[in-house]
Amino acid sequence: MTVRLGNGIGWRPEIADAVERMPGIDWVEVVAENVCPGHLPESLVRLRGRGVTVVPHGVSLGIGGAERPDEGRLAALAERAVALRSPLVTEHIAFVRAGGALTASPRIEAGHLLPVPRTRDALDVLCENVRMAQDALPVPLALENIAALIAWPGEEMSEGQFLYELADRTGVRLLIDVANLHTNHVNRGEDPAKALAELPLEAIAYVHVAGGFERDGVWHDSHAHPVPEPVLEILTDLASRVSPPGVLLERDENFPEAEEMERELAAIRRAVERGAARRDAEQAAPGDARSEEPGEVPATEAARQRLALAQTAVLSALVAGTPVPEGFDRVRMGVQARALAAKRADVVAKVAPELPVILGNGYRRAFLSYAQAQPMTGGYRQDAMDFVEELLLAGRPEDTRTRRELREWWLERSGPRPRSGRPAVRLVRATRRVLLRR
Numbered sequence: 001m002t003v004r005l006g007n008g009i010g011w012r013p014e015i016a017d018a019v020e021r022m023p024g025i026d027w028v029e030v031v032a033e034n035v036c037p038g039h040l041p042e043s044l045v046r047l048r049g050r051g052v053t054v055v056p057h058g059v060s061l062g063i064g065g066a067e068r069p070d071e072g073r074l075a076a077l078a079e080r081a082v083a084l085r086s087p088l089v090t091e092h093i094a095f096v097r098a099g100g101a102l103t104a105s106p107r108i109e110a111g112h113l114l115p116v117p118r119t120r121d122a123l124d125v126l127c128e129n130v131r132m133a134q135d136a137l138p139v140p141l142a143l144e145n146i147a148a149l150i151a152w153p154g155e156e157m158s159e160g161q162f163l164y165e166l167a168d169r170t171g172v173r174l175l176i177d178v179a180n181l182h183t184n185h186v187n188r189g190e191d192p193a194k195a196l197a198e199l200p201l202e203a204i205a206y207v208h209v210a211g212g213f214e215r216d217g218v219w220h221d222s223h224a225h226p227v228p229e230p231v232l233e234i235l236t237d238l239a240s241r242v243s244p245p246g247v248l249l250e251r252d253e254n255f256p257e258a259e260e261m262e263r264e265l266a267a268i269r270r271a272v273e274r275g276a277a278r279r280d281a282e283q284a285a286p287g288d289a290r291s292e293e294p295g296e297v298p299a300t301e302a303a304r305q306r307l308a309l310a311q312t313a314v315l316s317a318l319v320a321g322t323p324v325p326e327g328f329d330r331v332r333m334g335v336q337a338r339a340l341a342a343k344r345a346d347v348v349a350k351v352a353p354e355l356p357v358i359l360g361n362g363y364r365r366a367f368l369s370y371a372q373a374q375p376m377t378g379g380y381r382q383d384a385m386d387f388v389e390e391l392l393l394a395g396r397p398e399d400t401r402t403r404r405e406l407r408e409w410w411l412e413r414s415g416p417r418p419r420s421g422r423p424a425v426r427l428v429r430a431t432r433r434v435l436l437r438r
Contacts, residue, residue, distance in 0.1 A: 003087040005246025016043035018258035027053035037083035056080040058091040064116035065095035066308030074136040098315040102308035109376040117152035118162040121303040142173035142205035147183035147221035149336040153327025160198025173205035178234040186219035206246030224254035232271040239275025319375040341371040352384035
């Protein structure tokens with residue numbers, strides 16, 4: 001059963017107060033990994049108390065990866081759905097890590113959403129992963145099409161065909177991001193209208209709308225810029241084909257004043273209304289020739305291994321400096337690699353805000369140099385620890401006082417538990433500091 005969500009906006013701590021005051025907000029979406037089920041932000045509690053629906057949106061499951069979905073990450077998504085009393089949860093059709101047992105190589109993390117190849121192998125694996133996720137979650141799952149800077153060679157399906165088969169074989173709902181369709185139009189030459197025409201429109205759970213910017217012929221899906229007119233036109237096209245159950249404005253940084261966001265929300269509503277008027281005028285009755293439970297051949301271990309090897313080769317080229325696999329655009333791979341490194345630097349600066357303070361203007365240069373040679377193998381907090389450890393082992397920075405501050409920062413966080421205040425423990429800690437300074 002489709003849930004009618006209405007008009008929404010992405011909830012972020014930076015704009016929590018503004019969101020609470022905005023008129024006409026029926027629902028909000030929150031990044032699942034950024035909330036703790038036992039300690040929900042008061043703003044979300046108040047919104048939920050007013051009847052505003054809250055939907056958790058995951059970014060780290062990597063359901064398009066070669067490995068089976070991580071049980072812990074699925075359990076965390078389920079917890080948030082229950083805590084927020086959400087009617088559904090959402091994630092992305094993407095892979096975010098590679099390596100591991102299937103390739104007998106170290107696991108590496110992208111720190112970002114990367115596109116899966118539109119091949120039969122990838123689709124078989126994805127469908128099996130989706131079924132596992134659906135079994136583990138207490139509410140329906142919807143998956144989002146992502147923006148891509150790179151394209152896989154030898155793809156066997158268009159985006160619309162890939163999404164149609166995914167929904168057809170699993171019954172999963174779709175979160176259609178019209179900004180990502182625009183991104184793929186600019187970066188990969190894909191026609192948004194063709195993608196919409198091929199989609200199973202009845203499977204749409206809701207729609208994302210966001211802004212970005214173009215640089216040197218590449219569109220960057222920044223979520224930090226105003227929504228451009230081409231994205232609104234794609235939204236109108238979608239709304240001319242089907243009445244979207246919900247439409248949501250995403251903004252992740254560079255937040256404008258509340259009045260500007262309200263103007264963007266109004267522009268989004270007008271785009272949907274234009275589409276609805278066009279749909280009514282055409283009197284088009286949607287058809288549905290799909291069977292509800294078509295047969296399916298389960299994914300094989302061989303397909304998982306082939307996908308694992310391909311994804312590991314791509315991710316290694318992006319984050320570890322290995323050769324670019326044959327058939328990929330080397331220039332675009334370079335753009336993607338730089339974007340991943342920049343994102344790592346930005347996120348580490350947020351999770352460890354002391355580091356830009358300690359290192360000053362040298363932080364970004366030092367981190368990007370580190371990122372070129374050291375792929376991320378854990379989360380961003382571990383990445384921050386590994387970065388500082390790498391600097392200290394190399395005797396950097398050269399300034400003695402700054403290096404001492406970095407040592408202290410690292411020592412504060414390197415233990416398994418918060419530092420004890422007992423005199424004996426403090427003495428041991430002081431001794432460690434002296435030894436490290438030698």
